[in-house]
Amino acid sequence: MLIGPRVPGIGSGGPRIGGFGWLSDRTVTFCAPGDLYCATERTDFVTRLAGFLAQNSDPGSSDSPRYGDEATMIWNDLLGAGGIPTLQNQLTDEANKGRRKQLERFYGSGAHQDYQGYAVDGAGNTPTTWLAGWLRDRA
Structure with a gap:
């Protein structure tokens, strides 16, 4: 469940194939606007392919069995969006310049590490204050 x-x-x-298993009903997630890892x-x-390759770079990972499903999902999404020509259009010099700027903004923003910089609810709670309250309520 996304909070915020x-x-x-x-x-x-991409989405975590199979969620968090038997913990799925007890997990929440946060995603800061501008965080390319989750948005x-x-x-x-x-x-997406770069993210997939980065995740799959650890051959000893316990997540290895789900990578086949992830590869299939990316491939099916790509085919549904036009296939290889769509991917080729995303690899032009102009597209790569845009992606470079997007990545520079992302890395410079600290969005993936900053859980104090945005509110996730109407009370103004940040992800960390919201999570502290959520855990306290379950203790």
């Missing part, structure tokens, strides 16, 4: 403002997309790594557009296949 809705963000576009599904992130560079990359579904149709940004270059970033």
Whole structure:
């Protein structure tokens, strides 16, 4: 369950296939606006593929079994969006310059590390204060 403002997309790594297993009903997630790790557009296949390759770079990862499902999901999404020509259009010099600027803004923003810089509810709670209250209520 996403806590806070809705963000576009599904992130560079895509949704976690199978959620969090038996913990799924007891987990929440936060995504700061501008955090490409969790808010990359579904149709940004270059970033999704880069995220997939980065996640799969640890051959000893316990997540390895789900990578086949993730690869299939990305491939099916790509085919549904026009296939290889769509990917080629995302790899032009102009598209790469835009992606470079987007990544520079993202890395410079600290969005993926800053959980004190945005409110997730009407009371003005940040992700950390919201989570502290949520955990306290469950103790």
